Amino acid sequence: MFAEFGINAGYVEEMHARWVQSPQSVDEKWRKFFDDGTQDVAVPAPPPSVKRANGVDAQRPSVPIDVRRISSAFRLDLSETIPPSGVTTGAESAGRVYALINAYRVRGHLYANLSPLEAPRLPGNELALETFGLSRADLDVTFPTINVRGLPERATLRQIIDHLQATYCGSIGVEFTHLEQYEMRNWLRDHMESTRNRGALDSARALRILTKLTDAEIFEQFLAKNFVGEKRFSAEGAESFIAMLDVLVEESGALGVDEIVIGMAHRGRLNVLVNILGKKVREIFAAFDDKHPDRFLGAGDVKYHLGYSSDVVTELGRSVHLTMSFNPSHLEFVNPVVEGRVRAKQDRGNRQNVLPLLIHGDAAIMGQGIVAETLNMAGLEGYSTGGTIHVVVNNLIGFTTIPEDSRSTRYCTDITRMMRVPVFHVNGEDPEAVIWVAKLASEFRQRFQQDVVIDMYCYRKYGHNEGDEPRFTQPQMYALIDKKPTVREMYVKHLAEGAMISLEQAEEIATARKAALTAALTEARSGDYLQPPRAMEGIWSPYKGGLDDTVPEVDTTVPEGELLALLDKMATFPEGFTANPKVAKVFQHDRRDAARSGKLDWGGGEHLAFASVLAQGYGVRLTGQDSQRGTFTHRHAAIHDVNTGAVYMPLANLSPSQGRVEIHDSPLSEAGVLGFEYGYSLDHPDGLVMWEAQFGDFTNGAQVIIDQFISSAEDKWLRLSGIVLLLPHGYEGAGPEHSSARLERFMQLAAEDNMQICNLTTPAQLFHCLRRQVLRPWRKPLVIMTPKSLLRHKEAQSPLSDFTYGGFQRVIADDLDPAGVKRVLLCSGKVYYDLLDARRKLARSDIAIVRLEQLYPLGGDLSRVLAAYPDGTPLVWVQEEPRNMGAWYFMHARLESFIGSRLPVSLASRAESASPATGSKASHYLEQKMLTEAAFG
Ligand SMILES: Cc1ncc(C[n+]2csc(CCOP(=O)(O)OP(=O)(O)O)c2C)c(N)n1
Ligand SMILES: [Mg+2]
Secondary structure, eight states: OOOGGGGGGGHHHHHHHHHOOOOGGGOOHHHHHHHHSSSEEEEOOOOOOOBBBBBBTTOOOOOOOOOHHHTTOOOOOOTOOOOOOOOOOHHHHHHHHHHHHHHHHGGGGGGSOOOOTSSSOOOOOOOGGGGGGGOOOGGSHHHHHTOOSSSEEEEEEEHHHHHHHHHHHHEEEETTOOOHHHHHHHHHHHHHTTTTSSOOOOHHHHHHHHHHHHHHHHHHHHHHHHHHOOOOOOOOOOOOHHHHHHHHHHHHHHTOEEEEEEEEOOHHHHHHHHHSSOOOHHHHHHHHHHOTTTTTOOOOOOOGGEEEEEEEEEETTTTEEEEEEOOSSSSHHHHHHHHHHHHHHHHSSOOGEEEEEEEEEEHHHHHHHHHHHHHTTOOOOOTTOOOEEEEEEEOOBBBBBBBHHHHHSSSSSSGGGGGGGOOOOOOEEEEEEEEHHOOOOOOHHHOOOOOOOOOOOOOOOOOOSTOOGGTTOOOHHHHHHHHHHOHHHHHHHHHHHTSSSHHHHHHHHHHHHHHHHHHHHHHHHHHHOOOOOOOOOGGGTTOOOSOOGGGGGOOOOOOHHHHHHHHHHHHOOTOOBOOOOHHHHHIIIIIIHHHHHSOOOHHHHHHHHHHHHHHHEEEEEEEEEETOOOTTTTOOOSSEBBOOEEEEEGGGGGOOOOEEEEEEEOOSOOOHHHHHHHHHHTOOOEEEEEESSSSSSGGGGGGIIIIIIIIHHHHHHHHOOOOOOEEEEOOOOOOSSOOOHHHHHHHHHOTTTOOEEOOSSHHHHHHHHHHHHHHHBBBOEEEEEEGGGGGGGGSSSSHHHHSSOOOOOEEEEEOOOOOOOOOEEOOOHHHHHHHHHHHHHHTOOSSSEEESSSSEOOOHHHHHHHSSOOOOOOEEEEEEEETTTTTTHHHHHHHHHHHHTOOOOOEEEEESSSSSSOHHHHHHHHHHHHHHHHHHO
């Protein structure tokens, strides 16, 4: 109830509660204060025992009280002159003044004038003189200004307060004292105080702001008039945002940024595309007209989700490449994708010169967990991008939901406090404050390589979209909004009053803009400008998407000598490096020696795939939870010296000309990390980019990235990706959440050859599959169900000859003579070894076991292998998963196209089940036995 009092609210409440019970129980000052709200009271910091959650404490009586009336009791009227108290300024008073100065820095934002829909916030008692043991009598006494910039060494308290009030409680409220590094705090403090938090403004700058506001406003009005009732997610009420982005581009460009990758949602997106990225308006108009129903059947995306890129030339003549990332409706999920893209670009060049710019909504930034996941990656070696600029278009509403129902915190940006980065809250109706903050943010990011947040308070002139009536749910808010002049109108008035520009000049700018839009509309309707997004340019030009059979397979073998040399190299650690003996054995015995004398295991095959790709100069990037060692201890990509803890990565020490390798343990995130790696793959087609799930079961935490990006980006946006998902999968008695990577989900998403789905059974298959992913110019996501127990299975090993001859086999046929076969078991993945074992025990030489290594795209190989079996031979699809999971429904629907009705098809699987697997090991073994029995009939 007394939120106005900030950290002291609990204390005020306590006093108030006592007063409610018995006015005599509080001292006279408080009594007077609650009686008439005029008496000065000094409120100390609350005692630690006063606990408050979420500003509400149910224990206390809730008596309505006019908070505004109370806070007016603390208002300091600086125009009022009071004779000095005559007290000389000793160290004690100076200390009190310093405490007040500090309070402005820490708490000033609470009293800044941020919201266009609220009366300015009055300074509460936290900044009241009395709180610091000062009084009005001290106002004209001079004090040392200590480290306040922009003031002489000594100034009167009145001057000091005036300066701090202007700096910290104007249209900008800044949270920065929580930053841990004092260089950053001091830099911000000095830049803000020396300018009173307002940049110098000449008429050229004012004109540029006005032009941007005009561009923003007129564009929306033009769309409203010409495409009545169409969704455009108007930026009206937030026009300053366009002026802000303009400055972010200009300033960042001036500070050396060559490229900015933008992630943003619906609100104002068309406006940004046109007025910041320079997309031709005629293309937007053509999309509104939508005159070619035959052109995007089953494909494409709505106009406010499409990406775009362009080169803009700044005032200083620098060219900055701007990229707007394609974005699904799912708010905030584009964030890690943008970060991954930026990281890939930075890895090709330099960390500082590519800037991620994420634009959020006030409801979305606080509601969506992916925001926290992405923020958390900012400082990690494997993921950092040298600082992201975050902008919140804070229109004080999310669809119909008000902030009070959206979040438990004061600010929608409070989630970013975890990062200890500056947060600028700024009133969007003060465009000059907005662009000043943008300038500070650009400089801060370039200088400190840290995230920075701008929270622009504004409003939403219409409903959520243009067909939506906001007055059903926010009648009072909209009564206020309806009365508001536009941001541009207000700014024109402001400039005219300051004689910066005449009303006629302002009108001319608007008229010219309208004329340009009218011409563009005519142009749009006289030609065909409804085109799919540009694709396959630049680094993507050598690659292909489309259908599988349009791109030939490639040779993925590697000569024996080269493989052995790689294994030798990886088994040789630096002088003086002491590896754990078991880890040394993996490299020296299980890989180097075993390749010569026997067979390689899964980890060996995988490392050879990575090493051989690197040796050819391609990059390899793999991240996932505990991926360096490997969750099941099969990889050991990073070796730790037992004495010093130093880390050595054999894959990074193959040769000077090798490709770049990064293998990182990821934070405990699925959506964030997969989104990041997907983004990385978008800007790094020439190498392996892989994400590994700890267990495949956790992959569904990243389902949005799979559904909205990985599986559908080519269809919607013509964007390809070669991302690899390594998903441990297999029924081994480990329970419902450690068995299934939900193969069925991927099978259901499979269409138009959008991705490759594999369930592999040998290390050599993995080797060829991964190498094919790089060497074949077909860029499609690759989902691999990877093994757990097979990592150590004696039979799941491959001789070196399997790496040097042959290649990836989509289907592995059985060696049995087909003529004697009475039943064909068709399966995929680990269950093959269970079936093999059962067949041996049963001594059956009339049952063939065929392995489907690639489940999608299903090619002609399956027809060829099955053609060998006589008509009428029963074909049993065997899967470990319950009937309603795994690949059965998919295979059942497709098998006929390969075998017609020649081979009668049936199923051996676990029974239909709501949960993927049993939690009992004993039940698991029984189920597995029943499964093999069913398979063999
Ligand atoms: C992940 C997700 N959940 C729900 C929605 C539906 N939705 C679209 S816009 C919106 C409100 C967004 O509010 P805010 O973030 O404040 O942005 P604004 O529209 O106000 O600019 C919602 C709930 C969505 N697009 N994405
Ligand atoms: Mg909003």
